[in-house]
Amino acid sequence: GEDVEQSLFLSVREGDSSVINCTYTDSSSTYLYWYKQEPGAGLQLLTYIFSNMDMKQDQRLTVLLNKKDKHLSLRIADTQTGDSAIYFCAEIRFSGGYNKLIFGAGTRLAVHP
Amino acid sequence: DTEVTQTPKHLVMGMTNKKSLKCEQHMGHRAMYWYKQKAKKPPELMFVYSYEKLSINESVPSRFSPECPNSSLLNLHLHALQPEDSALYLCASSQDGGTGSTDTQYFGPGTRLTVL
Numbered sequence: 001g002e003d004v005e006q007s008l009f010l011s012v013r014e015g016d017s018s019v020i021n022c023t024y025t026d027s028s029s030t031y032l033y034w035y036k037q038e039p040g041a042g043l044q045l046l047t048y049i050f051s052n053m054d055m056k057q058d059q060r061l062t063v064l065l066n067k068k069d070k071h072l073s074l075r076i077a078d079t080q081t082g083d084s085a086i087y088f089c090a091e092i093r094f095s096g097g098y099n100k101l102i103f104g105a106g107t108r109l110a111v112h113p
Numbered sequence: 114d115t116e117v118t119q120t121p122k123h124l125v126m127g128m129t130n131k132k133s134l135k136c137e138q139h140m141g142h143r144a145m146y147w148y149k150q151k152a153k154k155p156p157e158l159m160f161v162y163s164y165e166k167l168s169i170n171e172s173v174p175s176r177f178s179p180e181c182p183n184s185s186l187l188n189l190h191l192h193a194l195q196p197e198d199s200a201l202y203l204c205a206s207s208q209d210g211g212t213g214s215t216d217t218q219y220f221g222p223g224t225r226l227t228v229l
Contacts, residue, residue, distance in 0.1 A: 033217070042203055043156070043220040088155055092216065098168050099207070099216045103155035
């Protein structure tokens with residue numbers, strides 16, 4: 001994933017909170033996304049945030065956006081074993097008249113008892 | 114309904130075979146995408162169709178040939194593939210692919226392709 005960076009691995013205990021971090025480079029990105037991918041499956045849209053917001057909450061998920069530092073985070077409260085997956089951060093970049101999703105490399109979340 | 118469907122789920126083909134991957138959505142979206150995803154990597158964009166016209170071809174080899182018969186369907190025709198083309202092929206759709214506004218992409222479950 002060019003220009004979008006994520007840590008590659010995170011291990012948490014069941015019931016704890018998980019925080020997955022992402023940095024991006026294009027300050028003109030209007031929307032930033034989090035996708036979840038379970039083994040052998042496609043990408044599931046988890047949530048997205050508009051660039052003029054600094055926080056968005058959706059049940060156990062909280063997205064924080066620091067536009068000044070170009071930093072995005074996804075917090076999962078009360079992490080469960082079903083949350084074990086790869087989480088991709090992505091920014092939308094308008095280039096050549098079309099939207100392109102620029103993905104980070106993905107963070108593998110492992111939840112253990 | 115935010116469902117994108119893909120068939121087949123798995124495909125094994127030889128290097129001389131011709132096969133096709135299919136993708137369908139009924140969300141009224143006018144942009145559809147093909148991505149290739151290798152193991153432990155993020156998806157890589159291959160093609161974008163907007164209003165049934167090919168908008169983006171990310172320098173994909175001609176052995177991959179996309180087709181958009183109508184606004185709900187997207188095909189990827191495969192011919193003379195190489196073993197390194199083995200990957201998960203993901204289809205996605207979005208509202209219209211342009212304007213720079215919210216154009217959230219919804220992904221299908223993918224087709225796992227193995228080329229022998």
